[in-house]
Amino acid sequence: MAGRASVRVQRRPGSIDDFAKSDALGDVLESRFGEPVLAEAQKDPNRYYVSTLRMRRFLRPGRRGRISIQVGAQEKIGINVERKRGTLARALGAAGLR
Amino acid sequence: MFLRRIRFDISDGVLVTALDQGLREEWADGLTVDVERPTPATRRMVMLRNDSGPSDLVQQYRRYGCSVHAETRVLAEKLALDSIDVLQTVHAAPVSWTDSFTGPRWIEPTTDDPAIAVGDALLSEFYFTFRAGVRGKKPEPSA
Numbered sequence: 001m002a003g004r005a006s007v008r009v010q011r012r013p014g015s016i017d018d019f020a021k022s023d024a025l026g027d028v029l030e031s032r033f034g035e036p037v038l039a040e041a042q043k044d045p046n047r048y049y050v051s052t053l054r055m056r057r058f059l060r061p062g063r064r065g066r067i068s069i070q071v072g073a074q075e076k077i078g079i080n081v082e083r084k085r086g087t088l089a090r091a092l093g094a095a096g097l098r
Numbered sequence: 099m100f101l102r103r104i105r106f107d108i109s110d111g112v113l114v115t116a117l118d119q120g121l122r123e124e125w126a127d128g129l130t131v132d133v134e135r136p137t138p139a140t141r142r143m144v145m146l147r148n149d150s151g152p153s154d155l156v157q158q159y160r161r162y163g164c165s166v167h168a169e170t171r172v173l174a175e176k177l178a179l180d181s182i183d184v185l186q187t188v189h190a191a192p193v194s195w196t197d198s199f200t201g202p203r204w205i206e207p208t209t210d211d212p213a214i215a216v217g218d219a220l221l222s223e224f225y226f227t228f229r230a231g232v233r234g235k236k237p238e239p240s241a
Contacts, residue, residue, distance in 0.1 A: 082163070083165060083223075086149035086161070086163045090150070090161075092161065093152055098154070098229075
């Protein structure tokens, strides 16, 4: 009897998890989401607030680790500006993020 | 069918009404709930600010900031937590849901931004944010 051709697709353990923690994904997240949010927040009229704005990358390690991008200002001025004008909330909306 | 044009309605009034009704029983004395600071200021104030947000087909994701003032820090925090509790259950058109509550966070007075004075009291302030889902609809065809 002729044998059947068959193929087995097997996910290499760790491949998706590695990507979720990779610098490549971090670069995409920064350019696609972080930079537009940062650019919008930099339009705030408070010059000191704008000077403290930073974009940073964090990695949560482990099997379920993830790369994440954070945009924020120095804590004290940040919360005061946010409560006065909602700068980061509006920046998220302007960047199309829910 | 591809939806070309969706009309979104004002949501601020619905949220203000819900807060006012939900807080009135316990916080009636000197309470103002609005989108702007009242003139003159009252001892207890809950002020909503609409920071808007993107839309996706028939839904718009609006972010709100809420400043809460009361005569002591403990009362301001409790009023803020009660406000969050009320807002979590809002479901009145056009608001479909609320989520992503953050805070409340105490706002420390500064020389540039001092505490609001009402009578002899310097009010304490807390701030929190949340997101409201606003459902849009296809506009009625013109006659």
